[in-house]
Amino acid sequence: MTQTETNIRLAVGEEACKPVLFINKVDRLIKELKLSPKEVNERLTAIALEVNRLIREVAPFKDWKVSFDDGTIAIGSAKHGWGFTKDILVRKKVSPNVVFEKYSQGDEAWLRKNLPLDEALLEMVIRHLPDPATAQKYKIPRIWEGDVESEVGKALLSMDPNGPLLGMITKIFIHPKSKRPILIGRVFSGTLEAGRNVWLAWAKRPGRVQRLGVMEITDILDVPKIPAGNLFAIYGFVCPAGETIMEEGANLPPFKEIKYVAEPVVSIAIQPENPQYIDKLEKAVRLWTAADPTASFRIDKESGEYILSGIDPLQLEILYKRINEMVKIKVSEPIIVYREVPTRRGIEIHTKSNNGHNRVKLYIEPLEPEVIELIRTGKISQDQDSRERAKIIHDVAGWETRFARNIWQIHGTNILIDDTKGAQRLDRIKTYLQTIFIDYCNGATLAREPLMNAKVVLTDATVHVDPAHTGYTEILSMMISALHISFLTSEPKLYEPILRIDIRTPEGTEGTVAGILNRRRGLIRNMMREAGVVKxxxxxxxxxxxxxxxxxxxxxxGKAFWGYEPAGFKPLPEKMQLEKIMEIRKRKGLPEAIPTPKDFERNIYPSGRWTGKV
Incomplete structure (x- = not known):
């Protein structure tokens, strides 16, 4: 139920999507657990009660619930292609016990033919989910950034086909044969037309609608225009899910960014079998990670490998198989991705460039939990108006307004801030400093694992008057040295990703299961009995x-069911810190010794020596 709980919280609670429920894998209850009809019914009833409890906690309307009696719950097996609601059984005059009979006879084909899953799901959608005109009235205030009393807001609420164009990309579908990306979404206001350019609000660039239509399985059925309230399929450009589209030249508030509750914690390294296909690999990786926003990739500058990261090994397995269909690749074993975190304020360090003509002064400290939460929930972001963002941080975390306005970069849950006063020509090297900060966030000091929850504050800088002396290499030498030194003095720790686990196991096996979790450093939060199983x-x-x-x-x-859900990061136990850091460094081919501030002393200003006191 861990993923179900998350989906209900996000879809029902935050985006006001009215729920219906499909209870999957009923075949396992019958074939593997060998439950009787009475026991299966008890299990399904318990699931429905729990889902309704979760819905009641977050639903915007008190009458939202799911029920067997009104046909808002279907049960079945996606694996075997069958499913039904109570209404379907009544209409077809079929007893639910027929499922047990057909499984005892090994006749899953009968179930698939006479109780097709698509019929049950489509019937729930048609009969019980609201039409767009009804739903937009209560959804728009939750998903749109603008004023609902404005002309644009009124057009959205009324689903006006003649209003300003506003739509959202909700999914990227990759055609199984051609591998062409198709963008699927909905028009909320105005009319989308084929052959026109649209503006991508978050990407801040145009895109051309080369083909426009609606999806029929894997194909686009072309149509010249699609008015508000309808789904669309676009071919012509690629952008992430959650992107807002509008008329080119329009300056309208976008839809809120889609939030994802998980961040990548598992990685694999991939390389093309044929080195000449590196460009093909990059294209394939970019395509599939765009289609799955919970995955990401980066290029390891030292090894030349593509590091593909996701929320679990199964996700990565699916991704690399899809990538392999486009270009043959070599794949490493899955690797857990840790985080490097400052636990107190590091020293304020003054460093110089290799040529001695430029200087920077900075410190690193832990980012406040309130600001971290603002980033995670999307309430502040890199592309946000600086005044609006500063006000939010001031109100929530108490930062001084001037300080908050000078945020240069947000990357992950890390922030770079310019707190210098009177530094001349700093804008000349700003993009260099931002790039170096982002690279450092992707691989910090202890073991080149990603940085997390850090605030980097620039307090002073000297930039040479001659641009010939302010090249990237010179700026890199002083900035990266300062980052390493301050971070190393911030009592940094390695944090490990934690998963929430939900296990359902037959009565009598719970002690053994609990022992397994305990041996693996697991923590049991709750244990309860329900309908013949222990949760x-x-x-x-x-x-x-x-x-x-x-x-x-x-x-x-083989009778246990379980599921995972990301639950954030926690400090790796102290006794394991050094061993794990050394293990990661060895795997990455880094020098065995963990860096110390002395390793970067040649760039310390003015002395060029590390004494432990700066």
Whole structure:
């Protein structure tokens, strides 16, 4: 239920999507757990009660719920292609016990033919989900940044086809044969037309609608225009899901960015089997990571490998198989991605460039939890108006307004701030400093793992008057040295990704399952009995999940169900810190010794020596 809970919280609670429920994998209850009809009914009833409890906690309307009796719950097996609602059984005069009979006979084909899953799902959508004209009235205030009392707001609320164009890309579909990306979304106001340019609000660039239509399975059925309230399919450009489209030249408030509750914690390295295909690999990786916003990639500048990151090994397995269809690749074993975190304020360090003509002074300290939460929830972002962002941070975290306005860069949950006063020609090297900061966030000092929850504050800078002496290499030498030194004096720690785990196991096996979790540094939060099974909820480090599936299956004769959900990061136990840092450094081919401030002393201003006191 961990992922179900997250989906309900985001879809129902935050975006006001009215719910219907499909309970999947009923085949496992019958074939693997060998539950009786009464026991299956008890299990399904318990699931429905729990889902309704979650809906009640977040739903904008009190009457929103799901029920077997009104046809808003379907049950079935996606694997075997069957499903039904109570209404379908009544209409077809079929007893639910027929499912048990057909599985005992091994006749899943009968179920797929007579109780097709698509019929059950489509019927729930048609009968129970609101039409766009009804839903937009309560959804727009939740998903749109603008004033609903404005002319644009009124056009959105009324779904006006003659209003200003505003639409949202909600999914990127990659055609299974051609591998062409198709953007799927909805028009909320105005009319979208084929052959026209649109403006991508978040990307701040235009895109041309070469083909426009609606999807029929994997194909686009071309239409010349699509008015407000309808879904669309576009071919012609690529952008991430959540992008707002509007008329080119318009300056309208965009839809709020789609929030994802997870960040990548597992990585693999991929390389083309044929080195000449590196450009093809980059194209394929960019395409598939655009289609899955919870995945990301970067190029390791030292090895030349593409580092593909995701929320779990299964996601990465799916991605690299899809990439491999476009270009043959070599893949490393999955690697857990840790985070490097400052735990107190580091020293304010003054460094100089290699040529001695430029200087920078800065310190690193932990970013306030309130600001971290603002970033995670999307309430502040890199592209936001600086005044608006500063006001939010001032109101929530108490930062001085001038200080908050001078944010230069937000990358992950890290912030770079210009707090210099009277520094001349600093704008000349601003983009260099931003680039170096971003690179450092992608790989910090201890083991080149990503930086997390850090505030980097520039307090002084000297920039040479002659641009010939302010090249990137010179700026890099002083900036990276300052970052390393201040971070190393901030008592940095390695943080590990934690997963929330939800296990349902037969009664009598819960002790063994609990023992498995305890041996793997797991933490059990809750244990309860329901309908012949024991539900175990807890947390487990992502690094401890390797081989867990096989161990759980063996301990429960394959009868346990479980699911994961990212639960953030926690400090790696102190006794494991050094060993893990050394292990990661060895894997990455880094020097065995962990850097110290003395390693960067030649760039310390003015002395060029590290004494431990600056």
């Amino acid at each position: 175990i909820q807890g947390e487990i480090p992502a690094a401890e999940t390797k081989g867990l599936a096989d161990e759980l299956r063996s301990a429960t004769q």
